[in-house]
Amino acid sequence: MAVPSSVSVTPTASPLFLRENEVRRGVELLFFGYTRLTRAIDEGLAEHGLGRAHHRALYFIARQPDLPISTLLKILAITKQSLGRVLTDLGDRGLVETRTGNVDRRQKLLRLTPEGVQFEAQLFDALRNSLASAYAAAGQESVTGFWRVLEGLIPAEDKAMVVALQRDI
Amino acid sequence: MAVPSSVSVTPTASPLFLRENEVRRGVELLFFGYTRLTRAIDEGLAEHGLGRAHHRALYFIARQPDLPISTLLKILAITKQSLGRVLTDLGDRGLVETRTGNVDRRQKLLRLTPEGVQFEAQLFDALRNSLASAYAAAGQESVTGFWRVLEGLIPAEDKAMVVALQRDI
DNA sequence: GAAGATGGGACAGCCATATTGACGTATCTT
DNA sequence: AAGATACGTCAATATGGCTGTCCCATCTTC
Numbered sequence: 001m002a003v004p005s006s007v008s009v010t011p012t013a014s015p016l017f018l019r020e021n022e023v024r025r026g027v028e029l030l031f032f033g034y035t036r037l038t039r040a041i042d043e044g045l046a047e048h049g050l051g052r053a054h055h056r057a058l059y060f061i062a063r064q065p066d067l068p069i070s071t072l073l074k075i076l077a078i079t080k081q082s083l084g085r086v087l088t089d090l091g092d093r094g095l096v097e098t099r100t101g102n103v104d105r106r107q108k109l110l111r112l113t114p115e116g117v118q119f120e121a122q123l124f125d126a127l128r129n130s131l132a133s134a135y136a137a138a139g140q141e142s143v144t145g146f147w148r149v150l151e152g153l154i155p156a157e158d159k160a161m162v163v164a165l166q167r168d169i
Numbered sequence: 170m171a172v173p174s175s176v177s178v179t180p181t182a183s184p185l186f187l188r189e190n191e192v193r194r195g196v197e198l199l200f201f202g203y204t205r206l207t208r209a210i211d212e213g214l215a216e217h218g219l220g221r222a223h224h225r226a227l228y229f230i231a232r233q234p235d236l237p238i239s240t241l242l243k244i245l246a247i248t249k250q251s252l253g254r255v256l257t258d259l260g261d262r263g264l265v266e267t268r269t270g271n272v273d274r275r276q277k278l279l280r281l282t283p284e285g286v287q288f289e290a291q292l293f294d295a296l297r298n299s300l301a302s303a304y305a306a307a308g309q310e311s312v313t314g315f316w317r318v319l320e321g322l323i324p325a326e327d328k329a330m331v332v333a334l335q336r337d338i
Numbered sequence: 339g340a341a342g343a344t345g346g347g348a349c350a351g352c353c354a355t356a357t358t359g360a361c362g363t364a365t366c367t368t
Numbered sequence: 369a370a371g372a373t374a375c376g377t378c379a380a381t382a383t384g385g386c387t388g389t390c391c392c393a394t395c396t397t398c
Contacts, residue, residue: 026312029319031225033199033319051355081358081378085355134321138318143195145310145311149314153303158205162198250347251384276394
């Protein structure tokens with residue numbers, strides 16, 4: 001309480017008491033930032049009777065058409081059963097379709113239907129509005145720092161997965 | 170697919186197709202970064218039979234001792250009933266205690282017990298390890314950018330709340 | 339001092355999303 | 369032919385949200 005209210009950049013190595021504040025600030029901003037960003041799409045999802053779990057699947061299928069289910073399972077890090085329910089819902093609504101893999105016929109490759117593409121794009125618009133305005137307010141240099149810190153939060157064993165997602169950008 | 174795999178900083182205003190990639194990159198890094206950070210404390214919570222909802226309450230009570238319940242409700246943005254369950258669990262385990270407010274006797278002010286302080290500190294250690302190493306890898310300039318972008322994601326009406334949290338740093 | 343607003347607690351029931359464990363089938367690999 | 373892998377499915381369970389309703393204590397306002 002009696003500590004000076006400096007929340008500014010610490011140019012050199014921080015003493016421990018400042019380091020804690022920097023960490024708490026990151027924890028809080030991540031919490032609020034993440035929850036507010038996801039909230040931006042809830043309304044659009046609710047119109048179709050879907051939840052955030054459906055959006056996560058929709059998002060990554062949009063990102064990598066012909067994604068095998070096993071890959072999506074690794075990305076989302078949930079169980080087959082949980083994903084199964086989500087994919088059933090998306091299939092029932094005509095947003096996602098599967099086809100048998102041609103190199104491995106055991107695989108089912110996921111992709112969006114035209115309706116799915118349109119719906120995902122609509123949801124993405126909301127995300128873009130939020131993130132693009134945050135990017136613009138912060139400036140491009142800040143965006144680079146934003147990415148760098150977040151990359152540092154991803155454990156080494158998961159990094160390949162994220163890189164693969166962004167490989168074809 | 171045929172687009173060059175540049176994920177580097179775009180120095181000036183981005184053409185639209187790059188803007189989308191920048192946004193998708195942010196969405197993905199936020200998703201993976203946030204989920205991996207929260208995963209860092211699951212084990213410690215499970216030892217007490219608690220979940221993430223309990224940690225969120227614990228965290229903000231640690232952050233602002235003598236927090237009234239109404240304020241915590243605004244921070245977490247959940248219903249009174251949902252929070253009530255969480256606080257009951259924390260109280261039963263002797264981690265959180267309440268006392269009647271002295272300016273407004275209707276209020277119950279929340280604070281951690283000594284055991285609660287110790288437990289929260291233990292969980293915070295896991296968060297610190299993750300975030301501090303990400304900070305160190307990215308560098309202080311990146312940390313500033315990280316904060317700036319996340320601040321831009323918080324709607325104006327919620328900003329005062331976050332600032333209040335960080336006021337006494 | 340009475341009326342209304344506010345802070346908090348509690349009951350009942352519901353929903354979304356995740357979990358574990360077990361088992362079955364088709365297909366690929368060796 | 370044997371084993372591993374990809375996917376589907378059944379049953380049961382846990383967590384963490386939600387709505388609606390009602391209650392009590394206390395503060396504020398007229």
